[in-house]
Each structure stands twice: as C-alpha cells, then as structure tokens.
Amino acid sequence: MTSSIVIFNFAFIKENVAMQESIRIRQILQLCQPETVIADIGADHGYTSAALLEAGLAEKVIATDISEHSLKKAKSLFAEKRFGIRAECRIGDGINVLRPGEAQGIIISGMGGHLILRILRACPETVQQCKWLVISPQSNVDIVRRELQNMQLRIIWEDVVWEDKKYYSLLKLQPGKPESYTEAELYTGKENLMVDRKRFLHHMQYLAQRQEQILQKASSSRNAATIAELLEIYRSAGEKGERT
Ligand SMILES: C[S@@+](CC[C@H](N)C(=O)[O-])C[C@H]1O[C@@H](n2cnc3c(N)ncnc32)[C@H](O)[C@@H]1O
Numbered sequence: 001m002t003s004s005i006v007i008f009n010f011a012f013i014k015e016n017v018a019m020q021e022s023i024r025i026r027q028i029l030q031l032c033q034p035e036t037v038i039a040d041i042g043a044d045h046g047y048t049s050a051a052l053l054e055a056g057l058a059e060k061v062i063a064t065d066i067s068e069h070s071l072k073k074a075k076s077l078f079a080e081k082r083f084g085i086r087a088e089c090r091i092g093d094g095i096n097v098l099r100p101g102e103a104q105g106i107i108i109s110g111m112g113g114h115l116i117l118r119i120l121r122a123c124p125e126t127v128q129q130c131k132w133l134v135i136s137p138q139s140n141v142d143i144v145r146r147e148l149q150n151m152q153l154r155i156i157w158e159d160v161v162w163e164d165k166k167y168y169s170l171l172k173l174q175p176g177k178p179e180s181y182t183e184a185e186l187y188t189g190k191e192n193l194m195v196d197r198k199r200f201l202h203h204m205q206y207l208a209q210r211q212e213q214i215l216q217k218a219s220s221s222r223n224a225a226t227i228a229e230l231l232e233i234y235r236s237a238g239e240k241g242e243r244t
Helices: 003-012 023-030 047-054 068-080 113-122 124-129 141-148 183-188 197-217 221-243
Strands: 035-041 058-065 087-091 105-111 132-137 153-163 166-175
Touching (some): 023 132, 047 068, 047 087, 113 124, 124 166, 153 197
Parallel strands (some): 058 087, 105 132
16 A cells, blocks of 8 residues: 555655755655655754655745754755745644644654654644655654553554665654554564565664673663563564565
C-alpha cells in the first residue's frame, strides 16, 4: 500500500538538489511525497525547506523555528534563492504556528526525541489532519516508538543515515491506528518497515558494538544487566543479515 509511494519518490528526487550536500537531508526528502504545502518545523538554516522546493516536492514550504535568530538564516537563504512567496517563515513553538489542514506534510528533524514528542502532543488536530510526517529524533528513538503507539500515529517507514560520524534515525508517520511493538522492536524498529535492509543491519551492528563498549565500562551490576540486555537485542537484530 505505502511502498509504492516511497519507490516513486526515489525516482522523483532530482540529482542536482543543492541542500548543502547533506546526505541526511537527501534521505529525509526520499521519505517525503509531493504536496502543495510542506512544513519544516525547527527549520534553522532552512536547508531542508530549500531542498524541498528545489526537488519539486512542495509548491510551498512553511519554515518555522522557535528562535528568531535561527530563522534569519533560513530567510536569507530563501532570499538568495529567490523563492518569493513559495517559502514562508514563521516564528513559534512547534506545530502551533500551523492551522489544521494547512500543511499536508510535516517534517521535524534535528531535535531530541522528547522535544519531538512534546511538539506532536501539543497539536493533535493539526497532526491528525496532515497526510504524513517525517521525524528524525536525535535521541531516545525507542521512547518515541513507544509513545507513538498512544498517539494515533503509525510508523510506515524507517531509515537511518550515517553523517558526521553519527547515525540519524528517520521515521515516516501517518495518522492512523499504530501497530504494536515488541519490547525489542522498540529499540530496533520493525525490520519489514526499513527502507534499506543493509543500512538497518549496519546500524544494528554499530549499536551492538557501542553497547559492548558501554558494557565494558559499566560500574554497577544493575547497569550491566540492562546494557547486556540491549546488547543482545542489537546483536541478534544485526546477525539477521549473516543468517540469510
Ligand atoms: C539542530 S537544528 C535542526 C535544523 C534542521 N531541522 C535540521 O534537521 O538540520 C534544531 C532547530 O530546532 C529549533 N527548535 C527547538 N525547539 C523548537 C520548538 N519547540 N519549535 C520550533 N523550533 C524549535 C531550534 O531553534 C533549531 O533551530
């Protein structure tokens, strides 16, 4: 049902999208679908918004930020690119600056998981009236997956991107009944929803390696037990690739 949308978009995104050469932004765009209006919440420099317009994914973008200073960077980028009324800037907290139904797509990237959850919870009507959201929590992805189960938001795709020596998780959501997750899946994501299985397996192997290092340094046995449990979750998810 949803897979056709993503495959279509892989082809849709132009090769020459500027987006300041960020692989992360390129992958965010690959999860988006063409809409009349897409909102970029916490736009900061405005690179994602600019890339959306340049890729032809949005007729108009609404770039928002809580910080006037941040949004100034976006404003000057849009002026330089002569986007005119196709790029609107709004200062404010999260999705509050949007009217319900105004944006068909909403992107929230580059913030911690708890902040993204707070932003989503603050405006249920606007969230439920959009067609899709792409979120990229920089932390606590397991908590985000857990909480989404209580928010009438369904994860339809997941991806990860390696940039600046870090993995970033990308989740595409749609309003609707969420699927239930096992405890392990809250940490790994559901394998059948991964855009790229190879990237998923590399990510799991990376997380297992990190847990191993943390385990070596763990001081209390209580901590060690929790870390070892996580290590096992990532290790068995990462080993799937070797078995098939
Ligand atoms: C690290 S930047 C991410 C920029 C861009 N979205 C990206 O992924 O590259 C985070 C931005 O979110 C903004 N921000 C933080 N809290 C916010 C909120 N509650 N509502 C809107 N923007 C917020 C910050 O001012 C900052 O410009």
